[in-house]
Amino acid sequence: MISGVKRLGLFVVIAVVGMTGVAQADDGVPGVDVSNWTGDIDWAAVTSGGGKFAFVQATEGTNYRNPRFEAQYGGAAGAGLVRGAYHFAQPHESDGTAQADYFLQNGGNWVSDGQTMPGVLDIEDNPYKDKNGKNNCYDLSKEDMVTWIKDFTKKYREATGRHAIIYTTTSWWQTCTGNSTKFKSNPLWLARWGGEPGELPKSWKKHTFWQSADKGPLVGGGNSFNGSESQLKALANPPAEVRVSGAAKSRKTYTVTLSNTGPHPVKDIKVSGRAFGGQRVVKAPGCRYSGTAVLCQVAEVGRGQKVTLTFTTKPKRTRGTVGMNVTVGSVELTLKAG
Template structure:
């Protein structure tokens, strides 16, 4: 399997090594909730904020009544914005809370300004009310299952990996320091002058919350990368996964699957047979002559696949035959004996 990136992919998992103190010229941002109240977003922007995370929901029965104003206000002021969900793992399964989150502000939009949604999992703040411990009375195994259910459903609904907000101590205690969520960007909460130790599942953090209050409104945060990389997290590149198979000496298939979040258009495939065989049929969207084949795929939508089939007529019954295929920067060699 090979991946063709039609727009240069940029890593957004973070560029600094664990425990590195934040740089003075880092990409600053904030996080807010209903408790933050009305916000002067232009002032926040002028104070250096480039992004904002806004609480959208909690459990399956709470939606931030100020969400629309806060989320829309951040965007109107020119900030990238993302929504977050405060988990209540003891109330329902993770998938149900992911659905509630997506339906109440946490959906991702391919508008270039919306960051992936956030799952906020941390110490239970309602121990006096719900009688649960810091891990909501879930075992590490059950907590990992809950988080997995939430993140899988969020990806099913949005095609994005949810960002996970947590602390290292909570993650170690309540998930057993699980390493199963490395694909999810980490938003690390640790108030102080440096991020400190990371949970074992991540080599780098993407965001760091360094304080709950500061010179900019709300919680104080930093993106672990450049502003262009932050924008790439909001607007990831189009991607196509390319696979191929030799079904027989006479039949070859190449499958293109859009694994990204944007449609891809005008994908070009070029192939040439080897081993003394000619192309007798190819498609869809292909032309051929002798040993050469060329295909133009007008469009592949996100989550969709297209299979190209190449039929050949070998000149001999023995020996290795096949076809070499190029799709963008991806090269495949399919052979049969």
């Protein structure tokens, strides 16, 4: 799917898709969350009981890895469940980047297999107050906590191309981040035990997951996905994301940049252009050109990479508007020079 918004001469976006605004289903799609404390799991019973997804704890801080992770995570996948890993934050021990690194290296990395959801940052009330002497916010200020979460989610995004899911409670988020609104791109996994999700943290208008019970009817915690099963699968297998920007550098030089901001490599991108205003194309490295027309075939733009195309023209006149019309997929942009 390709969609675009044209801003003359400057900026176009194609196929930018997120999951923070999924449509709400009446009952949601049921799933579970498990950890080492859950023990051995009969995953066939989970699927026969209607479960469609599972979250498995991978890590905590920078010194704990769930010893049952491989068995639980692999078992969920083997049973046909969509699965994801989660990291239990200890923000007083080390910075967000370090804990994201540890998570990525110990089971939290996202893979493009159609079955793996983005990783989860589990950040909530400090459960070890009697041991570490910290308050519910781990003795971090609101500003420092927001910075910590930013560091974690930024590192995860850079490493995987995905926005980490954030698991939290509304009360903790309000108290410990000052109800920050800076994480709208991260899907919310809301923890609130009861019959209704209730009030959401201010960053989000809808929850993506909801943990409604500490002990659910299947195994581990009771959870639901706020959408359809097809939308759940789309969270594990999202479309590519490409950002296309263009500029008229002068009356003779025009650039088009393809930036891959999504999780997948993008291949075989066709870029076509036509000069206007009484000029012709005289140079276009890596492309074919003739007269006013130019055609480029970009073999691949890897995740996190950019490709810039440069077109040089020879105007026939020194005054009046000149430029190029450029098409990428179904999206068009106009680059003008006065």
